Amino acid sequence: MSDSKVKRLGGLPETEEGDSDFLRARRRRVLILSALPFVLVASFVVSLLVGALGPIGPGLPIGPDGGNVRMSFGDALGALLGHEGDWPADYGTIFWDVRIPRAILAGLVGACLACSGTAMQAVFRNPMADPFIVGVSSGASLGAVVASLSGLAGIAVIGTMLSPTLAFLAALMTVFLVYSMGSVRGRVYVDTLLLSGVAVAAFLGAIVSFLIYFAGQEYHRIIFWLLGSLSLATWGSVAVLAVAVGIGTVCVFLYSRDLNALLLGEETAHNLGANPEALKTLMLVMAAVMASAAVAFTGVIGFVGLIVPHMVRLVVGADHRILVPSATLTGAIFLIWADTIARTVISPIELPVGIITALCGGPFFLYLLRRTRSRGEPA
Amino acid sequence: MRLEIEGLSFSYGDKAVLKDISLEVRGGESMGLMGPNGSGKTTLLRCIMNYLAPQEGSIGVDGRPLDSLSPAELARTFAVVPQSSATDFTFTSYDIVMMGRIPHLGSRLSAVSKADAVAVRKAMERTNTWQFAGRVFAGLSGGERQRVIVARAIAQQPQALLLDEPTVYLDISGQIEVMDLIRGLNRGEGITVISVLHDINLASRYCDRIALLSNGRLEAVGTPAEVITAETIQSIYGVDVSVRKDPYTGAVYVIPMSTTAPAHRHGTRVHVLCGGGTGGPLMRALHDHGFSVSAGVLNVLDSDYEVAREMRVQVVAEAPFASIGPDSHARNLKLMSESAAVVVSAFPVGPGNFLNLEAARAALEAGQSVFLVGAGSTAIDFMGGKADAMVRGLIISGAVVVTDVEELLMRLPSRRGSS
Numbered sequence: 001m002s003d004s005k006v007k008r009l010g011g012l013p014e015t016e017e018g019d020s021d022f023l024r025a026r027r028r029r030v031l032i033l034s035a036l037p038f039v040l041v042a043s044f045v046v047s048l049l050v051g052a053l054g055p056i057g058p059g060l061p062i063g064p065d066g067g068n069v070r071m072s073f074g075d076a077l078g079a080l081l082g083h084e085g086d087w088p089a090d091y092g093t094i095f096w097d098v099r100i101p102r103a104i105l106a107g108l109v110g111a112c113l114a115c116s117g118t119a120m121q122a123v124f125r126n127p128m129a130d131p132f133i134v135g136v137s138s139g140a141s142l143g144a145v146v147a148s149l150s151g152l153a154g155i156a157v158i159g160t161m162l163s164p165t166l167a168f169l170a171a172l173m174t175v176f177l178v179y180s181m182g183s184v185r186g187r188v189y190v191d192t193l194l195l196s197g198v199a200v201a202a203f204l205g206a207i208v209s210f211l212i213y214f215a216g217q218e219y220h221r222i223i224f225w226l227l228g229s230l231s232l233a234t235w236g237s238v239a240v241l242a243v244a245v246g247i248g249t250v251c252v253f254l255y256s257r258d259l260n261a262l263l264l265g266e267e268t269a270h271n272l273g274a275n276p277e278a279l280k281t282l283m284l285v286m287a288a289v290m291a292s293a294a295v296a297f298t299g300v301i302g303f304v305g306l307i308v309p310h311m312v313r314l315v316v317g318a319d320h321r322i323l324v325p326s327a328t329l330t331g332a333i334f335l336i337w338a339d340t341i342a343r344t345v346i347s348p349i350e351l352p353v354g355i356i357t358a359l360c361g362g363p364f365f366l367y368l369l370r371r372t373r374s375r376g377e378p379a
Numbered sequence: 380m381r382l383e384i385e386g387l388s389f390s391y392g393d394k395a396v397l398k399d400i401s402l403e404v405r406g407g408e409s410m411g412l413m414g415p416n417g418s419g420k421t422t423l424l425r426c427i428m429n430y431l432a433p434q435e436g437s438i439g440v441d442g443r444p445l446d447s448l449s450p451a452e453l454a455r456t457f458a459v460v461p462q463s464s465a466t467d468f469t470f471t472s473y474d475i476v477m478m479g480r481i482p483h484l485g486s487r488l489s490a491v492s493k494a495d496a497v498a499v500r501k502a503m504e505r506t507n508t509w510q511f512a513g514r515v516f517a518g519l520s521g522g523e524r525q526r527v528i529v530a531r532a533i534a535q536q537p538q539a540l541l542l543d544e545p546t547v548y549l550d551i552s553g554q555i556e557v558m559d560l561i562r563g564l565n566r567g568e569g570i571t572v573i574s575v576l577h578d579i580n581l582a583s584r585y586c587d588r589i590a591l592l593s594n595g596r597l598e599a600v601g602t603p604a605e606v607i608t609a610e611t612i613q614s615i616y617g618v619d620v621s622v623r624k625d626p627y628t629g630a631v632y633v634i635p636m637s638t639t640a641p642a643h644r645h646g647t648r649v650h651v652l653c654g655g656g657t658g659g660p661l662m663r664a665l666h667d668h669g670f671s672v673s674a675g676v677l678n679v680l681d682s683d684y685e686v687a688r689e690m691r692v693q694v695v696a697e698a699p700f701a702s703i704g705p706d707s708h709a710r711n712l713k714l715m716s717e718s719a720a721v722v723v724s725a726f727p728v729g730p731g732n733f734l735n736l737e738a739a740r741a742a743l744e745a746g747q748s749v750f751l752v753g754a755g756s757t758a759i760d761f762m763g764g765k766a767d768a769m770v771r772g773l774i775i776s777g778a779v780v781v782t783d784v785e786e787l788l789m790r791l792p793s794r795r796g797s798s
Contacts, residue, residue: 022473022513025513026473125466125467126467127468254488257481257487258481261478263466264466264475264478265461265464267425267430268459268461270430271454271457271459272479272481273451273453273454273482274450274481313469314469317469317470317471317474318469318470318474
């Protein structure tokens with residue numbers, strides 16, 4: 001700091017050494033990005049190999065044979081490699097139909113939330129924005145609670161699809177409502193949007209609370225959903241989310257240069273050839289679709305969409321061309337680990353993953369906040 | 380780049396902000412947009428950059444209609460430097476300048492090339508910002524940030540720079556630094572510059588021509604010397620200014636006069652005999668306390684004469700460096716005889732203006748009140764004691780010595796009567 005100040009005052013030309021220092025730091029960011037896919041694969045494999053099988057939690061079906069099925073490390077490895085081992089025949093099925101889709105879903109949901117959060121933070125030009133800022137979580141919660149209380153949840157095929165479908169639709173409708181509140185004649189006013197989001201979320205939250213108050217025996221089930229869990233993972237949900245992640249992340253990545261420009265203000269973005277109004281709308285739609293899809297299948301998993309983009313930005317910088325893919329991959333890695341912890345830390349009891357993300361995320365976030373403030377940099 | 384604005388009108392809803400503006404900006408010139416707050420300067424700039432679409436009129440860029448340009452073409456034509464750029468995000472200065480290359484990158488997937496990196500480095504070296512290329516933009520000082528933004532505009536390789544009060548948050552060194560930088564681009568590269576400037580003196584110094592807006596209308600266009608006159612500034616800003624010419628830069632500059640009118644004008648007239656800069660503060664204080672002021676005999680180019688002219692008070696003038704002639708002396712005596720009191724400042728006295736002391740004696744002999752401000756002597760006696768002796772004579776004949784302006788105000792006739 002003081003060194004560079006001396007150079008500035010002296011007006012001396014920067015040495016070649018200084019240049020390469022700074023450019024090396026930039027190359028390091030790209031290196032970090034290229035390492036992330038390997039970390040993701042490793043995390044995925046590790047998460048497959050540890051923990052109890054099957055969804056276990058209050059109000060949920062228990063494992064086969066009427067008890068919690070446990071699998072040793074070696075058994076799991078054998079199943080992964082396709083060997084027939086001396087374990088019950090159900091184990092293979094559980095491995096392929098429960099553990100693998102669950103780990104993939106964790107990765108996809110993490111990616112959705114982190115990418116969505118990155119886009120929202122850029123649109124709102126505020127590093128404190130998250131995917132749920134425009135009412136996604138409150139809308140989805142209402143949809144899911146209504147589905148649970150409709151009495152149709154028990155019915156075989158409809159029941160499993162009803163909750164995600166209603167949650168997804170309600171989330172998108174809420175976003176649309178908030179969006180129309182925050183825009184006038186095709187112009188999006190992000191500050192109005194933000195306040196509309198807060199107001200609508202509070203309103204819907206009150207309805208959800210009201211419904212829960214009279215929910216009776218569905219109470220546990222609803223709370224479990226509201227806290228977020230990946231225990232209902234199926235290949236179907238994986239397929240739906242894969243589509244959302246595919247479209248959403250590619251779209252956000254393609255507009256990463258425009259997002260950079262947008263962060264300097266809409267006038268500057270316009271001057272650099274972007275269309276700020278179209279950009280804000282497109283990013284809001286993509287972020288909302290990704291967040292709604294994630295929430296629909298897993299409930300409200302907080303903090304991922306806020307913390308991950310923030311944390312990754314501290315390491316790789318704010319340039320969205322690097323930030324968007326880095327945050328997306330880190331989100332996937334983070335949620336795979338969070339879910340692995342959620343289902344193993346007090347095994348055989350499984351914690352809702354939202355508790356883990358908030359427990360890890362909250363203090364870490366405070367730490368980052370204090371650190372950046374004490375360095376005098378913007379948070 | 381040449382810009383033709385024809386019959387441009389813009390309104391936000393019902394509120395008309397720009398009314399029938401026609402203005403031509405020539406290629407390579409530096410045009411300043413000036414006017415009071417709310418006169419539509421920034422709106423005009425936003426119309427030029429096609430950020431706002433005017434309801435009526437047209438803007439042509441080198442003969443092409445503005446709206447026929449694609450966003451990328453537009454971005455290669457104009458680069459905008461806003462008032463200030465702040466972001467809560469941890470972009471490095473290098474990131475920010477590299478954003479200027481976006482319009483040159485082509486498809487969304489194309490990567491940054493060596494040429495882009497070179498353009499960024501050159502722009503940063505030119506603006507003296509390369510040394511903090513790796514530092515977080517938000518952590519820089521206001522002046523450093525603005526230089527980084529100018530570097531971004533340079534990296535954009537535009538044909539014209541649009542500046543919206545680029546120096547409003549900068550200290551004086553930052554202002555000159557940024558404006559000199561921009562002038563260098565204008566003179567060196569022939570980049571057309573259109574800048575909204577609040578500071579009249581900055582505009583006068585850095586603009587070839589100035590367009591003066593008021594209430595959404597274009598009131599005047601021309602060189603700074605043509606546009607910046609006491610009359611136009613008074614009619615558009617409602618402020619009395621003194622317009623002068625800077626001998627160093629040759630640019631005209633303005634000095635605002637007090638905008639506070641005296642609480643009440645009692646109309647009592649006081650005649651001031653002064654010179655050599657001793658009368659200015661005196662005349663201003665008298666004026667501010669509601670007196671009418673007249674002065675004499677002053678040489679043109681004497682700073683007291685300039686002050687008297689700016690205050691638009693009656694003044695008997697003599698040619699520069701000339702001795703007081705019988706004509707002006709007579710007019711001085713006449714003006715003095717009609718005033719309620721005569722005030723004599725402690726001015727330097729030489730053969731050329733000795734008649735002013737004679738005039739004071741004449742006033743005493745006619746029974747008028749005469750006040751000597753200061754120690755009761757001249758500032759400098761260039762007449763080997765004759766002037767000082769004359770002053771002593773005035774005191775003996777009944778002139779009142781007051782130590783300063785405050786005491787003078789206490790003892791002037793209408794002051795006693797009115798308060």
